[in-house]
Amino acid sequence: MANDTPVPLNRIERILRNMIASAAGLSILAILATIVANLSGVNTREGLWLTVTVLPFVGLIIAFVLMIVFAIVSIVRRRRLARDSS
Numbered sequence: 001m002a003n004d005t006p007v008p009l010n011r012i013e014r015i016l017r018n019m020i021a022s023a024a025g026l027s028i029l030a031i032l033a034t035i036v037a038n039l040s041g042v043n044t045r046e047g048l049w050l051t052v053t054v055l056p057f058v059g060l061i062i063a064f065v066l067m068i069v070f071a072i073v074s075i076v077r078r079r080r081l082a083r084d085s086s
Contacts, residue, residue: 010077016070020063027059 030052037044037052044053 012073013070016066020066020070023059023063023066027056030055
C-alpha cells in the first residue's frame with residue numbers, strides 16, 4: 001500500500017462521525033433558537049424552552065466525548081493497518 005493512499009472509514013467511524021455531527025448540529029440549532037426566542041421576548045425558563053435551553057450544555061459535551069472516541073478508534077485502526085501491511 002502506498003503512503004499516499006487514503007485509508008477508508010469503517011462502519012463504526014462513519015457512525016461516530018454522524019453522531020458527532022448530529023449532536024453538535026442540534027446543539028448549535030438549540031443555541032440559535034434560544035437566542036431568537038430571547039430576542040422575541042419568549043420566557044425560556046419554563047416548558048419546552050427549558051429543554052431547548054439546556055440541550056447545548058449536554059449536546060456539546062457528548063459531541064466532544066464522541067470526538068475523543070472517534071480519534072482513539074481511528075488511531076487504533078490505522079495502527080492495525082500499518083502493522084498488517086508490513
